[in-house]
Amino acid sequence: MRTLFSVLLLLALVTPVRARSAEVRKTPRSAPAAAMDALLAGKFRADQPGAVVLAVKEGRTLFRKAYGLASVELGVPVKPDTVFRIASTTKQFTAAAVLELVEEGRVDLKAPLRRYLPELPAGWAAITVEHLLTHTSGLREYSRAPDFRMEEPVTPAGLLARLEGWPLEFEPGTRFAYNNSGYILLGLLVERLSGQPYETFLKEHFLQPLGLTRTAFPTHGELVPGLASPYSSGPRPAPVVSPSPAGGLVSNADDLAAWTLALHGGKVLSPASLQVMTTPFHLKDGQDTRYGLGMRIGELHGQPYIHHSGDNPGYHVQVAALPRSRVAVVVLMNGEEGEVSPEFLAKRLAALAIGQPLTEPTPSVVSVEVLQALVGRYRSGDAVRTIRLRDGHLYSVLGEGPPGLIQPLSPTEFFFPDNSDLHLRFTLEAGRAVAVTRLSDGGSPQVFLREPAESKP
Incomplete structure (x- = not known):
């Protein structure tokens, strides 16, 4: 059975901030908004965990709506400005922090990680900063350890103690394997080279200059005003994952749309850095990973579709952009009922935003x-x-x-x-x-x- 599992999995895989972000302006209800409303109809029940959906084009809000409950126990509805934990969507903030350090000449993406963090194991000598950013380092995923407890705080020291006894799973740069361990180490890199705590660096370089007042990196157990509660199937309360540079930010839809438009509008990084961030990394054999630096790189109706999800127990997020059309889409969910996918919704919302809806498949006949x-x-x-x-x-x-x-x-x-x-x-x-x-x-x-x-x- 283990051999069968392996075969099946193989077959399946085949600059500092320069200006405050432009204010998102509201616009009257439009044909795209009506189509978006129809797409979302029936997806979220009023008495169950819900969602916030936001679509923005050229600085104007096309669609902004909340569904369901932020607290099932208290019957508190989700509001358009409700805050969610954004899980791995945090990675693009971490990647942007590293790229800002690159612009300042403090780090080289192609350099060995041990140049900056010499205490790391000698067996990691071939791992570069770029390998961590692109999930190609060969490091083991820390959450797969038998004694892993998601509620326990994750520190760089604790991570190193957990990882240093494990050999690399593959030669760096030869495979893509999504990995949170690498992004925790990148958080340590940001702290080491900037001389600031990770959360302070983000606040001073990105959050405050862009006016992202509902985005923060709370400590483990810290109260977050306006935060939706997470729910697993049932619904039942879901455990809260300890925050880290791999997935520790909280935010709301408005902030995430403003961040996305600022980032792709050249207000966060230099054009050269943004190009690096949004270009797919290629493995040593030339294979396209469809992943840049903290970003997944796709295509939609002939133009780049840049996106990333975030998934923690009870929280499911998708933040997507069509940079050429100046479109940003945000889907935030706090439940796990059914097979509703923020990735599915965001892609179709982006297509509707540019007036080119996606065609759904036609079923075949099977006996x-x-x-x-x-x-x-x-x-x-x-x-x-x-x-x-x-x-x-x-x-x-x-x-x-x-x-x-x-x-x-x-x-x-x-x-x-x-x-x-x-x-x-x-x-x-x-x-x-x-x-x-x-x-x-x-x-x-x-x-x-x-x-x-x-x-x-």
Whole structure:
């Protein structure tokens, strides 16, 4: 089974601030706004954890709306200015901090990390600053340690103690493997070279000059005014992940849109630094990773689509930009019900903002006999996905969540009509599914293996 898992995963992967950001201006309701409203209709229930959605073009707000509850227990609704933990969307702030140090001549992206942090293990000599920024360092992901507890504060010293006994998982620059360990070390690099705490550097160089008053790096356990509570499926209260330069900022939609427009508008970094940040890194074999420095690099209707997600228990975020069209989209969620994806929503909102809606896939026809061979219960770690057949259609149930209709693109690949960027690909042996891989646009594949002794779904 371990060999099968490996094969399936391999197949699935195939300057300082120069001016205050422009004020986002509101505009009357438009055709794009109506289409965005229709897209979001029914996605979030009024009595469940919710979301904030914001779309801005050329400094004007096209769409700004809140859904659901910020506190389910207290019945407090989400508001358009509600604050969320933005998880890994923090990485672009960390990357921008490093690039500002590059502009000041304090760091060289191509230099070995140990030039600046000599206390690091000798076995990391080949790791450059760039490798950390691009998730190509070969460092082990600290959260995979058996004794990892997400609520425990993460310090550079604690991280080093955890990592120094582990060998690199691959030669730096030869593979892409999303990695939070590297960004925690980048936070240490910023502190070492600037002589300031990480949060102070961000505040003085980015947050205050840009007027981002609702963005902060709170300490572990610190109260955050206006913060939405996080919920896992159920809904149930979700644990709070300890903050770090890999994912510790809190913010709201307005601040994130202002940051995005300022960054891509040349008000944060020099043109040369911004170009480096938004250019995909290539591995030693020439493979395009589709990842720059703290940014995922895609394409939408012939123009660069720059985006990044943030995912912590109960918090799911997507911040996206179409720089040529001066479009910024922000989706912030505080729940995990169903298969609603901020990545899916942001991409379609961006397309609507430029008047070019995306075309959704058309289902193919597959026999009931073929569908029956896919029915079963599949597991990936603690996550269980059950595939059920009802009235000639397949449904996917993740954990105790609601059933979600999936429709065929082929006999072995299916999509969710409410989130067509999310696919389930089945692997067959002797005509029967033995595994199903969850594939999402810009996300990592997740392989679920059929449970050998399963109860009837």
